[in-house]
Amino acid sequence: MSVQNLYNLADRSAEDVLTHCERNDLAFIPWFPIATGNLARPGGPLDAISTDHGASPAQLALAWLLRRSPVMLPIPGTSSVAHLEENVAAAEVELTDEEYEALADAA
Numbered sequence: 001m002s003v004q005n006l007y008n009l010a011d012r013s014a015e016d017v018l019t020h021c022e023r024n025d026l027a028f029i030p031w032f033p034i035a036t037g038n039l040a041r042p043g044g045p046l047d048a049i050s051t052d053h054g055a056s057p058a059q060l061a062l063a064w065l066l067r068r069s070p071v072m073l074p075i076p077g078t079s080s081v082a083h084l085e086e087n088v089a090a091a092e093v094e095l096t097d098e099e100y101e102a103l104a105d106a107a
């Protein structure tokens, strides 16, 4: 079983639903995982951290979601094979505790 709700770095208003999913072993699919592309845009809130980290803003947005919860199942939409490959590679991006907090504050 799974739940799909609006959730991304910039809009975490479904936090209570996510917590419920964690407690009940339900998958949580974050709708608009990179905020319809806004979190990935050049000059966006993740751009500066991205330069420091060596990962793209989209990858940071997805890595943050994956770090947030073991029940998180992001399915980012894209019309581009390059973005698809970039987004899949986000699963390998590891965030330090400091980066995780900084991303939550930046968005």
Ligand SMILES: NC(=O)c1ccc[n+]([C@@H]2O[C@H](COP(=O)([O-])OP(=O)(O)OC[C@H]3O[C@@H](n4cnc5c(N)ncnc54)[C@H](OP(=O)(O)O)[C@@H]3O)[C@@H](O)[C@H]2O)c1
Pocket: 004, 005, 030, 031, 032, 033, 034, 035, 036, 037, 038, 040, 041, 056, 058, 059, 075, 076, 077, 078, 079, 080, 082, 083, 084, 086, 087
């Ligand atoms: N539950 C619901 O009611 C509901 C409603 C709407 C959507 N959804 C689901 O939510 C999921 C995601 O929705 P979504 O696709 O609209 O939102 P999204 O995944 O947050 O954002 C998609 C946008 O991000 C861009 N993008 C993707 N990867 C990128 C990258 N690496 N770098 C830069 N830009 C990138 C895409 O542009 P490019 O094409 O140029 O890559 C596209 O404009 C879908 O599976 C959809 O079915 C659910």
